Amino acid sequence: MSVVLVDSGVANLFSVVTALRRLGVEPVVADDPGAIRHASRVILPGVGTARTAMDALNRKGLTDVLRGLTQPLLGICLGMQLLFERSTEGGDTPCLGIIPGTVEKLRTQPGFAIPHMGWDEVKVKASAHPLLDGVKDGSFVYFVHSFAAKENPAALAVCDYSETFTAIAGYKNAFGCQFHPERSGAIGQRILENFLGL
Protein backbone atom coordinates (compact mmCIF):
# COMPACT_ATOMS: atom_id res chain seq x y z
CA MET A 1 0.00 0.00 0.00
CA SER A 2 1.30 3.48 -0.85
CA VAL A 3 0.57 6.09 1.80
CA VAL A 4 1.45 9.71 1.12
CA LEU A 5 1.76 12.32 3.85
CA VAL A 6 1.11 15.70 2.31
CA ASP A 7 4.01 18.00 3.10
CA SER A 8 2.57 21.48 3.45
CA GLY A 9 5.89 22.67 4.82
CA VAL A 10 4.36 23.90 8.08
CA ALA A 11 3.57 20.65 9.88
CA ASN A 12 5.86 18.34 11.82
CA LEU A 13 5.41 14.97 10.15
CA PHE A 14 7.84 12.88 12.17
CA SER A 15 5.38 11.51 14.73
CA VAL A 16 2.86 10.54 12.04
CA VAL A 17 5.63 8.83 10.06
CA THR A 18 6.74 6.79 13.07
CA ALA A 19 3.12 5.86 13.94
CA LEU A 20 2.64 4.47 10.42
CA ARG A 21 5.96 2.61 10.63
CA ARG A 22 4.69 0.91 13.80
CA LEU A 23 1.82 -0.35 11.62
CA GLY A 24 4.30 -1.71 9.10
CA VAL A 25 3.77 1.01 6.49
CA GLU A 26 6.56 3.21 5.17
CA PRO A 27 4.84 6.45 4.14
CA VAL A 28 6.11 8.82 1.49
CA VAL A 29 6.27 12.48 2.46
CA ALA A 30 5.47 14.46 -0.68
CA ASP A 31 4.20 17.74 -2.04
CA ASP A 32 4.23 16.52 -5.62
CA PRO A 33 0.70 16.44 -7.19
CA GLY A 34 1.45 13.23 -9.08
CA ALA A 35 2.59 11.33 -6.00
CA ILE A 36 -0.47 12.49 -4.07
CA ARG A 37 -2.90 11.56 -6.86
CA HIS A 38 -1.43 8.09 -7.24
CA ALA A 39 -1.27 7.17 -3.54
CA SER A 40 -3.70 4.58 -2.25
CA ARG A 41 -4.13 6.58 1.01
CA VAL A 42 -3.48 10.28 1.58
CA ILE A 43 -2.93 11.85 4.99
CA LEU A 44 -3.02 15.60 5.55
CA PRO A 45 -1.37 16.41 8.88
CA GLY A 46 -1.26 19.90 10.23
CA VAL A 47 0.08 22.10 12.95
CA GLY A 48 -0.04 25.88 12.85
CA THR A 49 -2.88 28.06 11.66
CA ALA A 50 -5.51 27.55 8.97
CA ARG A 51 -4.30 30.63 7.13
CA THR A 52 -0.60 29.64 6.94
CA ALA A 53 -1.47 26.04 6.02
CA MET A 54 -3.93 27.09 3.27
CA ASP A 55 -1.39 29.62 1.96
CA ALA A 56 1.17 26.80 1.77
CA LEU A 57 -1.24 24.43 -0.05
CA ASN A 58 -2.18 27.21 -2.49
CA ARG A 59 1.45 28.09 -3.11
CA LYS A 60 2.27 24.46 -3.85
CA GLY A 61 -0.77 24.14 -6.13
CA LEU A 62 -2.24 21.30 -4.05
CA THR A 63 -5.75 22.52 -3.24
CA ASP A 64 -7.38 21.19 -6.43
CA VAL A 65 -5.29 18.00 -6.20
CA LEU A 66 -6.73 17.29 -2.73
CA ARG A 67 -10.28 18.22 -3.82
CA GLY A 68 -10.04 15.82 -6.75
CA LEU A 69 -8.98 12.75 -4.74
CA THR A 70 -11.27 9.72 -4.65
CA GLN A 71 -9.11 7.43 -2.48
CA PRO A 72 -9.42 7.62 1.34
CA LEU A 73 -8.07 10.93 2.68
CA LEU A 74 -7.43 11.57 6.38
CA GLY A 75 -6.90 15.02 7.87
CA ILE A 76 -5.31 15.18 11.30
CA CYS A 77 -5.91 18.09 13.71
CA LEU A 78 -5.50 21.27 11.61
CA GLY A 79 -5.43 18.96 8.57
CA MET A 80 -9.00 17.91 9.42
CA GLN A 81 -10.07 21.53 9.81
CA LEU A 82 -8.73 22.32 6.33
CA LEU A 83 -11.10 19.73 4.83
CA PHE A 84 -14.11 21.90 5.80
CA GLU A 85 -15.38 24.90 3.81
CA ARG A 86 -13.93 27.69 5.90
CA SER A 87 -12.32 28.55 9.20
CA THR A 88 -12.74 31.67 11.30
CA GLU A 89 -9.06 31.38 12.25
CA GLY A 90 -7.15 34.36 10.86
CA GLY A 91 -10.36 36.31 10.14
CA ASP A 92 -12.19 34.22 7.56
CA THR A 93 -10.04 31.65 5.80
CA PRO A 94 -11.47 29.73 2.83
CA CYS A 95 -10.47 26.06 3.18
CA LEU A 96 -10.72 23.03 0.91
CA GLY A 97 -14.49 22.55 1.10
CA ILE A 98 -14.31 18.77 0.83
CA ILE A 99 -16.54 18.26 3.90
CA PRO A 100 -19.54 20.60 4.40
CA GLY A 101 -19.29 22.80 7.47
CA THR A 102 -17.23 25.54 9.05
CA VAL A 103 -14.53 25.59 11.70
CA GLU A 104 -14.80 28.07 14.55
CA LYS A 105 -12.94 28.90 17.73
CA LEU A 106 -14.09 26.79 20.68
CA ARG A 107 -16.47 28.69 22.92
CA THR A 108 -14.74 30.30 25.89
CA GLN A 109 -16.28 29.44 29.21
CA PRO A 110 -14.98 29.69 32.78
CA GLY A 111 -13.20 26.48 33.74
CA PHE A 112 -12.46 25.50 30.15
CA ALA A 113 -8.97 26.62 29.17
CA ILE A 114 -8.31 27.20 25.47
CA PRO A 115 -6.42 25.48 23.83
CA HIS A 116 -8.27 22.31 24.66
CA MET A 117 -5.21 20.24 25.49
CA GLY A 118 -4.93 16.74 26.87
CA TRP A 119 -6.70 13.39 26.91
CA ASP A 120 -10.45 13.68 26.47
CA GLU A 121 -13.31 11.29 25.77
CA VAL A 122 -15.00 10.78 22.42
CA LYS A 123 -18.69 9.98 22.10
CA VAL A 124 -19.14 7.60 19.23
CA LYS A 125 -22.06 8.49 16.92
CA ALA A 126 -21.45 5.97 14.14
CA SER A 127 -20.27 2.83 15.90
CA ALA A 128 -20.79 0.69 12.79
CA HIS A 129 -18.43 2.79 10.70
CA PRO A 130 -15.29 0.82 9.77
CA LEU A 131 -13.04 3.75 10.80
CA LEU A 132 -14.34 3.27 14.37
CA ASP A 133 -14.03 -0.49 14.50
CA GLY A 134 -12.85 -1.39 18.01
CA VAL A 135 -13.18 2.20 19.26
CA LYS A 136 -15.40 2.19 22.33
CA ASP A 137 -17.63 5.04 23.39
CA GLY A 138 -15.76 7.02 26.04
CA SER A 139 -12.29 6.23 24.70
CA PHE A 140 -9.67 8.83 25.59
CA VAL A 141 -7.66 10.44 22.79
CA TYR A 142 -5.12 13.24 22.79
CA PHE A 143 -6.32 16.71 21.73
CA VAL A 144 -4.40 19.95 21.20
CA HIS A 145 -6.51 22.63 19.48
CA SER A 146 -8.35 25.92 19.84
CA PHE A 147 -10.61 25.62 16.78
CA ALA A 148 -13.01 22.86 15.76
CA ALA A 149 -15.95 22.02 13.52
CA LYS A 150 -19.29 22.09 15.29
CA GLU A 151 -21.15 18.84 15.60
CA ASN A 152 -22.56 18.26 12.10
CA PRO A 153 -23.96 15.46 9.91
CA ALA A 154 -20.42 14.33 9.00
CA ALA A 155 -19.56 13.69 12.69
CA LEU A 156 -18.74 10.03 13.33
CA ALA A 157 -17.73 10.92 16.90
CA VAL A 158 -17.95 14.08 18.99
CA CYS A 159 -16.29 15.44 22.11
CA ASP A 160 -17.88 17.58 24.84
CA TYR A 161 -15.63 20.31 26.12
CA SER A 162 -16.75 23.93 26.41
CA GLU A 163 -19.17 22.90 23.67
CA THR A 164 -19.80 19.77 21.61
CA PHE A 165 -17.58 19.57 18.54
CA THR A 166 -16.75 17.03 15.83
CA ALA A 167 -13.93 14.77 16.98
CA ILE A 168 -14.01 12.38 14.01
CA ALA A 169 -15.56 13.31 10.67
CA GLY A 170 -16.39 11.18 7.68
CA TYR A 171 -17.85 12.37 4.37
CA LYS A 172 -17.52 10.37 1.15
CA ASN A 173 -13.79 9.57 0.83
CA ALA A 174 -12.69 12.23 3.35
CA PHE A 175 -12.09 11.64 7.05
CA GLY A 176 -10.73 13.75 9.84
CA CYS A 177 -9.52 13.42 13.42
CA GLN A 178 -9.48 16.60 15.49
CA PHE A 179 -7.17 14.82 17.93
CA HIS A 180 -3.76 13.30 17.23
CA PRO A 181 -4.18 9.56 16.54
CA GLU A 182 -0.38 9.25 16.34
CA ARG A 183 -0.20 10.38 19.97
CA SER A 184 -3.34 8.68 21.29
CA GLY A 185 -1.95 5.35 22.40
CA ALA A 186 -3.56 2.07 21.33
CA ILE A 187 -6.88 3.73 20.35
CA GLY A 188 -5.13 6.15 18.01
CA GLN A 189 -3.16 3.32 16.49
CA ARG A 190 -6.40 1.39 15.93
CA ILE A 191 -7.99 4.34 14.11
CA LEU A 192 -4.95 4.70 11.84
CA GLU A 193 -5.02 0.97 11.19
CA ASN A 194 -8.74 1.16 10.38
CA PHE A 195 -8.07 4.04 7.98
CA LEU A 196 -5.43 2.03 6.14
CA GLY A 197 -7.94 -0.83 5.88
CA LEU A 198 -10.85 1.21 4.47
Next chain:
Amino acid sequence: MLAKRIIPCLDVKDGRVVKGVQFRDHEDMGEIVELAERYRDEGADELTFYDITASCDGRRVDKDWVARVAEVLDIPFCVAGGIRTTDDARAILANGADKISINSPALADPSLIDAMAKEFGVQCTVIGIDSQRQDGDFVVYRNTGREETTRKTERRTLDWAREVERRGAGEIVLNCMNEDGMRRGYDIAQLRAVKEAVSIPLIASGGAGTCEHFADLFLHANVNGALAASVFHRRILTVEKVKNFLKNRGVTVRS
Protein backbone atom coordinates in the same frame (compact mmCIF):
# COMPACT_ATOMS: atom_id res chain seq x y z
CA MET B 1 -14.13 15.20 30.61
CA LEU B 2 -10.44 16.02 30.36
CA ALA B 3 -8.38 13.39 32.16
CA LYS B 4 -5.89 14.33 34.86
CA ARG B 5 -2.47 13.45 33.49
CA ILE B 6 0.18 11.26 35.12
CA ILE B 7 3.56 12.23 33.72
CA PRO B 8 6.72 10.29 34.59
CA CYS B 9 9.67 12.64 34.37
CA LEU B 10 12.96 11.26 33.16
CA ASP B 11 15.89 13.40 34.21
CA VAL B 12 18.55 12.87 31.58
CA LYS B 13 22.24 13.37 32.21
CA ASP B 14 24.93 12.34 29.71
CA GLY B 15 22.42 10.22 27.80
CA ARG B 16 21.21 8.22 30.85
CA VAL B 17 18.19 8.62 33.12
CA VAL B 18 19.19 9.81 36.60
CA LYS B 19 17.49 10.95 39.77
CA GLY B 20 18.74 13.09 42.64
CA VAL B 21 17.30 14.12 45.97
CA GLN B 22 16.48 17.84 46.19
CA PHE B 23 18.30 18.28 42.86
CA ARG B 24 21.63 16.82 44.13
CA ASP B 25 23.54 13.51 44.24
CA HIS B 26 22.32 11.97 40.99
CA GLU B 27 21.98 8.19 40.73
CA ASP B 28 21.80 6.21 37.48
CA MET B 29 18.26 4.94 36.76
CA GLY B 30 18.64 3.33 33.34
CA GLU B 31 18.53 3.69 29.58
CA ILE B 32 16.26 6.40 28.06
CA VAL B 33 14.33 4.42 25.42
CA GLU B 34 13.90 1.42 27.73
CA LEU B 35 12.33 3.55 30.46
CA ALA B 36 10.20 5.44 27.91
CA GLU B 37 8.77 2.12 26.67
CA ARG B 38 8.12 0.92 30.19
CA TYR B 39 6.10 4.01 31.10
CA ARG B 40 4.22 3.95 27.80
CA ASP B 41 3.18 0.36 28.55
CA GLU B 42 2.17 1.21 32.13
CA GLY B 43 -0.29 3.80 30.83
CA ALA B 44 1.58 7.09 31.28
CA ASP B 45 -0.34 9.96 29.67
CA GLU B 46 2.74 11.91 28.69
CA LEU B 47 6.48 11.85 29.35
CA THR B 48 8.88 14.66 30.14
CA PHE B 49 12.59 14.37 29.38
CA TYR B 50 14.62 16.89 31.26
CA ASP B 51 18.30 17.27 30.44
CA ILE B 52 19.40 18.50 33.83
CA THR B 53 22.96 19.26 32.84
CA ALA B 54 22.17 21.25 29.71
CA SER B 55 21.53 24.70 31.18
CA CYS B 56 24.55 24.54 33.45
CA ASP B 57 26.97 23.31 30.77
CA GLY B 58 25.82 25.85 28.21
CA ARG B 59 24.99 23.16 25.67
CA ARG B 60 21.85 22.02 23.95
CA VAL B 61 20.28 18.61 24.53
CA ASP B 62 21.54 15.94 22.17
CA LYS B 63 18.87 15.53 19.51
CA ASP B 64 19.62 11.94 18.66
CA TRP B 65 17.82 10.40 21.65
CA VAL B 66 14.80 12.65 21.04
CA ALA B 67 14.25 10.95 17.70
CA ARG B 68 14.82 7.49 19.22
CA VAL B 69 12.20 8.23 21.88
CA ALA B 70 9.75 9.61 19.29
CA GLU B 71 10.00 6.38 17.32
CA VAL B 72 8.73 4.24 20.19
CA LEU B 73 6.19 6.58 21.83
CA ASP B 74 2.51 6.77 20.90
CA ILE B 75 1.85 9.35 23.63
CA PRO B 76 2.97 12.98 23.71
CA PHE B 77 6.30 13.95 25.17
CA CYS B 78 8.03 17.10 26.24
CA VAL B 79 11.74 17.92 26.10
CA ALA B 80 13.39 20.36 28.49
CA GLY B 81 16.90 21.52 29.13
CA GLY B 82 19.14 24.19 27.69
CA ILE B 83 16.80 25.30 24.90
CA ARG B 84 17.78 28.93 24.45
CA THR B 85 16.53 29.94 21.03
CA THR B 86 13.67 29.19 18.67
CA ASP B 87 16.27 27.43 16.47
CA ASP B 88 17.06 25.03 19.35
CA ALA B 89 13.34 24.40 19.83
CA ARG B 90 12.68 23.88 16.12
CA ALA B 91 15.38 21.20 15.89
CA ILE B 92 13.91 19.26 18.82
CA LEU B 93 10.33 19.54 17.53
CA ALA B 94 11.54 18.30 14.12
CA ASN B 95 12.91 15.23 15.92
CA GLY B 96 9.40 14.38 17.08
CA ALA B 97 8.95 16.12 20.44
CA ASP B 98 5.46 17.52 21.04
CA LYS B 99 6.34 20.22 23.54
CA ILE B 100 9.35 22.23 24.58
CA SER B 101 9.85 23.25 28.17
CA ILE B 102 12.10 26.13 29.05
CA ASN B 103 13.21 27.23 32.49
CA SER B 104 16.49 29.09 33.15
CA PRO B 105 16.75 30.57 29.61
CA ALA B 106 13.28 32.10 30.02
CA LEU B 107 14.44 33.77 33.24
CA ALA B 108 17.48 35.16 31.44
CA ASP B 109 15.41 36.36 28.48
CA PRO B 110 11.63 36.30 29.02
CA SER B 111 11.00 37.38 25.40
CA LEU B 112 11.97 33.82 24.42
CA ILE B 113 8.50 32.77 25.67
CA ASP B 114 6.79 35.23 23.30
CA ALA B 115 8.96 34.07 20.41
CA MET B 116 8.29 30.37 21.10
CA ALA B 117 4.53 30.87 21.38
CA LYS B 118 4.44 32.92 18.19
CA GLU B 119 6.43 30.44 16.13
CA PHE B 120 5.28 27.06 17.47
CA GLY B 121 2.02 27.88 19.24
CA VAL B 122 1.12 28.05 22.89
CA GLN B 123 0.52 24.27 22.98
CA CYS B 124 4.25 23.67 22.38
CA THR B 125 5.40 26.23 24.92
CA VAL B 126 5.80 24.92 28.46
CA ILE B 127 7.53 26.90 31.21
CA GLY B 128 9.25 25.09 34.05
CA ILE B 129 9.51 27.02 37.30
CA ASP B 130 11.77 25.87 40.16
CA SER B 131 10.32 27.38 43.29
CA GLN B 132 11.13 27.35 47.01
CA ARG B 133 9.18 28.46 50.03
CA GLN B 134 10.90 31.34 51.73
CA ASP B 135 9.67 33.46 54.65
CA GLY B 136 6.02 32.80 53.86
CA ASP B 137 6.49 33.51 50.16
CA PHE B 138 7.52 31.47 47.10
CA VAL B 139 10.70 32.39 45.25
CA VAL B 140 12.02 31.33 41.82
CA TYR B 141 15.40 29.60 41.46
CA ARG B 142 17.46 29.14 38.30
CA ASN B 143 20.10 26.74 36.93
CA THR B 144 19.09 24.08 39.42
CA GLY B 145 20.58 21.15 37.47
CA ARG B 146 23.64 21.18 39.71
CA GLU B 147 24.04 22.25 43.28
CA GLU B 148 26.96 24.56 42.53
CA THR B 149 25.11 26.49 39.80
CA THR B 150 21.74 26.81 41.60
CA ARG B 151 20.88 30.46 42.25
CA LYS B 152 17.99 32.25 43.85
CA THR B 153 16.41 34.90 41.62
CA GLU B 154 14.67 38.14 42.56
CA ARG B 155 11.40 36.85 41.17
CA ARG B 156 8.35 35.86 43.23
CA THR B 157 6.84 32.62 41.92
CA LEU B 158 3.28 33.94 41.61
CA ASP B 159 4.41 37.04 39.67
CA TRP B 160 6.56 34.96 37.33
CA ALA B 161 3.71 32.48 36.72
CA ARG B 162 1.41 35.36 35.72
CA GLU B 163 4.10 36.85 33.49
CA VAL B 164 4.80 33.61 31.59
CA GLU B 165 1.07 33.16 30.98
CA ARG B 166 0.81 36.73 29.66
CA ARG B 167 3.77 36.10 27.34
CA GLY B 168 2.14 33.05 25.78
CA ALA B 169 3.09 29.98 27.80
CA GLY B 170 0.59 27.18 27.25
CA GLU B 171 1.40 25.27 30.42
CA ILE B 172 3.44 25.63 33.61
CA VAL B 173 5.34 22.87 35.40
CA LEU B 174 5.94 23.92 38.99
CA ASN B 175 8.82 22.12 40.65
CA CYS B 176 8.45 22.57 44.39
CA MET B 177 12.11 22.23 45.32
CA ASN B 178 11.59 21.72 49.04
CA GLU B 179 9.72 18.50 48.29
CA ASP B 180 11.76 17.24 45.34
CA GLY B 181 12.65 13.56 45.72
CA MET B 182 11.42 13.55 49.36
CA ARG B 183 8.33 11.39 48.68
CA ARG B 184 6.31 13.01 51.48
CA GLY B 185 3.60 14.58 49.30
CA TYR B 186 3.14 17.48 46.91
CA ASP B 187 3.23 21.06 48.17
CA ILE B 188 -0.55 21.49 47.95
CA ALA B 189 -0.64 25.06 49.36
CA GLN B 190 1.95 26.35 46.91
CA LEU B 191 0.36 24.55 43.94
CA ARG B 192 -3.08 25.85 44.83
CA ALA B 193 -1.72 29.41 45.04
CA VAL B 194 -0.15 29.15 41.57
CA LYS B 195 -3.22 27.42 40.12
CA GLU B 196 -5.39 30.29 41.31
CA ALA B 197 -2.97 32.86 39.84
CA VAL B 198 -3.15 31.54 36.26
CA SER B 199 -5.72 30.00 33.93
CA ILE B 200 -3.35 27.87 31.82
CA PRO B 201 -2.82 24.20 32.79
CA LEU B 202 -0.57 23.58 35.79
CA ILE B 203 1.51 20.45 36.25
CA ALA B 204 2.74 19.65 39.76
CA SER B 205 6.24 18.35 40.36
CA GLY B 206 8.13 17.28 43.45
CA GLY B 207 7.07 15.16 46.39
CA ALA B 208 5.10 12.13 45.15
CA GLY B 209 5.55 9.10 47.38
CA THR B 210 2.21 7.29 47.66
CA CYS B 211 -1.04 6.95 45.73
CA GLU B 212 -2.68 9.07 48.42
CA HIS B 213 -0.33 11.95 47.53
CA PHE B 214 -1.63 11.95 43.95
CA ALA B 215 -5.25 11.87 45.15
CA ASP B 216 -4.61 14.77 47.57
CA LEU B 217 -3.04 16.73 44.75
CA PHE B 218 -5.95 16.36 42.34
CA LEU B 219 -8.69 16.66 44.94
CA HIS B 220 -7.22 19.63 46.82
CA ALA B 221 -5.07 21.61 44.36
CA ASN B 222 -7.09 20.91 41.17
CA VAL B 223 -3.96 20.85 39.00
CA ASN B 224 -4.09 19.31 35.51
CA GLY B 225 -1.32 16.80 35.85
CA ALA B 226 1.25 15.29 38.16
CA LEU B 227 4.89 14.80 37.33
CA ALA B 228 6.84 12.20 39.28
CA ALA B 229 10.21 10.55 38.90
CA SER B 230 11.74 8.60 41.76
CA VAL B 231 8.58 6.71 42.83
CA PHE B 232 8.23 5.38 39.32
CA HIS B 233 11.92 4.77 38.58
CA ARG B 234 12.38 2.90 41.86
CA ARG B 235 9.18 0.92 41.20
CA ILE B 236 7.66 2.02 44.48
CA LEU B 237 4.54 2.76 42.44
CA THR B 238 3.49 2.03 38.87
CA VAL B 239 1.53 4.47 36.72
CA GLU B 240 -1.20 1.86 36.44
CA LYS B 241 -1.54 1.51 40.21
CA VAL B 242 -1.73 5.28 40.67
CA LYS B 243 -4.40 5.61 37.99
CA ASN B 244 -6.52 2.80 39.42
CA PHE B 245 -6.32 4.43 42.84
CA LEU B 246 -7.32 7.82 41.43
CA LYS B 247 -10.21 6.31 39.51
CA ASN B 248 -11.57 4.78 42.71
CA ARG B 249 -11.32 8.19 44.36
CA GLY B 250 -13.42 9.77 41.61
CA VAL B 251 -10.61 11.46 39.69
CA THR B 252 -11.01 11.28 35.88
CA VAL B 253 -8.07 9.42 34.38
CA ARG B 254 -7.47 7.78 31.03
CA SER B 255 -7.79 4.05 31.39
